[in-house]
Amino acid sequence: MSALSVAFKDIQIFLKDRGALFQLFLLPLVFIVAYSAVTASFETEEQDQRIPLPVVDLDGGREAKTLLDGLDRAGGVQVELIDEKDATQMLEENEIARLLTIPEDFTEGISEGRTVTLRLVSHPDASLEKTEAVRLVVEGVAQDMALESQILASLQQMGEMQANAPPEYQEAFAVEKIVAQAQSQFDRSQDRPLVTIEQTVPGQESEKEELPSTAEVAVPGFTVLFVFLTAQATARSFYDEKKIGSFRRLMAAPISKASLLAGKVVPNFITALIQTAIIFAFGAFGLSLLGFTPVKLGNDPVALVIAVLLIALCSSALGVVIAALARTESQIGGLSTLILWGLGTLGGSIIPYFILENMLGPIPMALPHYWANRALDDIMVRGMMLADVSLALIMLLGFTLVFFLVGLWRFDFD
Amino acid sequence: MPPILEVDNLVKKYGDFEAVKGINFEVEEGEVFGLLGPNGAGKTQTISMLTGVIQPTSGTARIAGHDIRTEMNEAKKINGLVPQDLALYPTLSARANLNFFGRIYGLSGKDLKERVEDVLRIVALTERADEAVEKYSGGMKRRVNIAAGLLHHPKLLFLDEPTVGVDPQSRNHIFESVMRLNRERGMSIVYTSHYMEEVELLCKRVAIIDEGxxxxxxxxxxxxxxxxxxxxxxxxxxxxxxxxxxLSALPGVEIAVLIPQPVPPPPAEEEGPEVKEREPVTATPIVKIVAENSQKAVVSVISFLNEQDITLTSLEILEPNLESVFLHLTGKKLRE
Known part of the structure; x- marks a missing residue:
């Protein structure tokens, strides 16, 4: 009862603080829109550029050169010749997203009119859309090339036959006959293409990982960042209570320390939940009004609710730790900035954690923000279920318990 | 009737520093008891221990028979604290503040509403109770601060420097409230202050506290x-x-003693090995003369000094009040 009274009072105070209301509820939306807009413009610029296409040319012949020139002229892809020895390793290490291999017998096969196969291999993490675009370009150029080659060969053959034929047979080489022959070659090239493409993805058992859209990155990331930023409000609330002296009055009242702490933590918890609801609602409905792709909330609402509750609880517990460590207002500001923005940045709230993992290795895993981001990303972006995100949720629970214990241990009630 | 408060050798230490050095006193039921001492003497520390804000290092106290070490929760229901700080939430109204502190003491519903109205009447703030406290004058804030300590009808009220920074009108109002609570409700009050006038006005018994x-x-x-x-x-x-x-043998004089005078520290900018040796600084000696009859003693002391050709550098006749008592006992002024 006393804890609820403390919580109710803190919420009353919070509702009168317009600056805090803006910071907690509107600022995240501003960040999401700004981030989505900026990164979307980068994406647009990227789409305007040609997709790099590393090629291993095992043939080196005339037809291979014609194919490479054709790819270059076609636009959409930028051909980069690389050595066969490096190619496999580069693909495995995701240094290149896809690789086109021209077989040794390419020129010979085309010349002899038999089917040859180009091999297009893509990394499991490569964008499916881009790979498909590359395939279409290669296929188009190869088909044109084969068609040209077949029709030319056909016409050449007819020319030779006409030159050697007696005058009474010249009628057989009338224009309509030549056109019919060309049409026949064209139909044949459609039914039995000279060049085919074999498209493979090594380690296909590992699901292809689509990169999320900017909004899909921004909404969970900034939710985690701003929910944890509420920890600063908790710490400041403790400080203000001590500063104005009401903490002494509360300590002199028949209220237990546990109730007092719980009462101070509950408003942060409620604030974090409201904040999350607002951000999610904005992500799901508001972003589309501004012309951005709306985010999905995943396939498991129970998992999402549990994740949100744990993130809010973890943030509240972190607030107690900051309140316990900081003695002055400036220390609260400094510590909060350092801890909350630092953890947010390193934990994948601003730069997606799957990129940070490549840069920092396992370091982000030591941070609560990492597990919070991972839980939300897995649920919302990848559509995972409760069982799939249990590790992230357990880690968040662990951080929450540790923060509460450290906070209680270090908190100065005197 | 047993005392409502018995303080038994209470000690508070912070590391090597002893803020409260084993104090003992009792407060009778219905008494207004004064704790008089300069800032930093240990008054607030003592009250903080008695109200459960901080834990004593050793010693204990009993409030209406409840030991503060073992039955603090029971003791907290009996006593009330009006802290020296304005322990109020500035953006909330006086009524919202009082409602909150009432709920903390377990009050609710009609009972809470009546108590809030009652204490607002006591501090004469009913009409402005719905304004945010931050809009109040210093004196009005002090009055709400007192009201918050009265909500649960404490039998023993600790008032810690309740008049700091208030205008004379509000100060008089606070005095009246304290006297009325004591007179009409029989509330026992421990009143701490470094203003001897307040203690002289309100209290019958006084403990003078200095350096813990x-x-x-x-x-x-x-x-x-x-x-x-x-x-x-x-x-x-x-x-x-x-x-x-x-001097001690002069007519009207009971005893004459030298008051130890602190030697002023050397100026900081003169410190250092390269500084030339300077003249020693000595304070003018002050002699305290406890008189059997102050008028007679003044005449005989001045006559004697004239006869002996000893130069008189200063003369101060202390008024018979608590300030003089404090000066007499410690050699320091209360507000030093």
Whole structure:
């Protein structure tokens, strides 16, 4: 009862603080829109550029050169010749997203009119859309090339036959006959293409990982960042209570320390939940009004609710730790900035954690923000279920318990 | 009737620093008891221990028989604290503040509403109760601060420097409220202050506290009686034991003693090995003369000094009040 009274009072105070209301509820939306807009413009610029296409040319012949020139002229892809020895390793290490291999017998096969196969291999993490675009370009150029080659060969053959034929047979080489022959070659090239493409993805058992859209990155990331930023409000609330002296009055009242702490933590918890609801609602409905792709909330609402509750609880517990460590207002500001923005940045709230993992290795895993981001990303972006995100949720629970214990241990009630 | 508060050798230490050095006193039921001492004397620390804000290092106290070490929760229901700080939430109204503190003491519903109205009446703020506290004057804030300590009808109220920073009108109102609570509701009050006028006005018995120790505890009348027929401070150019003995033997004088004067520290900018040796700084000696009769003693002391051709540098006749008692007992002024 006393804890609820403390919580109710803190919420009353919070509702009168317009600056805090803006910071907690509107600022995240501003960040999401700004981030989505900026990164979307980068994406647009990227789409305007040609997709790099590393090629291993095992043939080196005339037809291979014609194919490479054709790819270059076609636009959409930028051909980069690389050595066969490096190619496999580069693909495995995701240094290149896809690789086109021209077989040794390419020129010979085309010349002899038999089917040859180009091999297009893509990394499991490569964008499916881009790979498909590359395939279409290669296929188009190869088909044109084969068609040209077949029709030319056909016409050449007819020319030779006409030159050697007696005058009474010249009628057989009338224009309509030549056109019919060309049409026949064209139909044949459609039914039995000279060049085919074999498209493979090594380690296909590992699901292809689509990169999320900017909004899909921004909404969970900034939710985690701003929910944890509420920890600063908790710490400041403790400080203000001590500063104005009401903490002494509360300590002199028949209220237990546990109730007092719980009462101070509950408003942060409620604030974090409201904040999350607002951000999610904005992500799901508001972003589309501004012309951005709306985010999905995943396939498991129970998992999402549990994740949100744990993130809010973890943030509240972190607030107690900051309140316990900081003695002055400036220390609260400094510590909060350092801890909350630092953890947010390193934990994948601003730069997606799957990129940070490549840069920092396992370091982000030591941070609560990492597990919070991972839980939300897995649920919302990848559509995972409760069982799939249990590790992230357990880690968040662990951080929450540790923060509460450290906070209680270090908190100065005197 | 047993005392409502019995303090038994209470000690508070912070590392090596002893803020409260084993104090003992009792407060009778219905009494207004004064704790008088300069800032930093240990008054707030003592009250903080008695109200459960901080834990004593050793010793204990009983509030209406409840030991504060083992039954603090029971003791907290009996006592009330009006802290020195304005322990109020500035953006909330006086009524919202009082509702909150009432709920903390377990009040609710009609009972809470009536108590809030009651304390607002006591501090005469009913009409402005719905304004945010931050819009109040210092005196009004102090009155709400007191009201918050009265909500649960405490039998023993600790008022810690309740008039700091208030205008004379609000101060008088606070005095009236304290006296009325004591007179009409029989509330026992422990009143701490470094203003001796307030303590003299409100309290019958006073403990004078300095450097964490109670150096005198009695009724105001008996404390002032410590000054005897009066106390005179005489500044002289030079003093020795023979002179003090002759002053003590003068008519109207009970005893003459030298008040130890602190030697002023050397100026910081002169410190350092390269600084030239300077003249030693000595304070003018002050002799305290406890008189059997202050008028007679002044005449005989001045005559004697004239006869002996000793230059008088200062002369101060202390008024018979608690300030003089404190000066008499410690050699310091209350507001130093």
């Amino acid at each position: 120790k109670i150096i005198a505890l009695d009724t105001i009348k008996d404390l002032i009686a410590l000054l005897g027929g009066g106390v005179i401070h005489v500044g002289l150019e030079r003093v020795d034991d023979a002179l003090l003995a002759r």
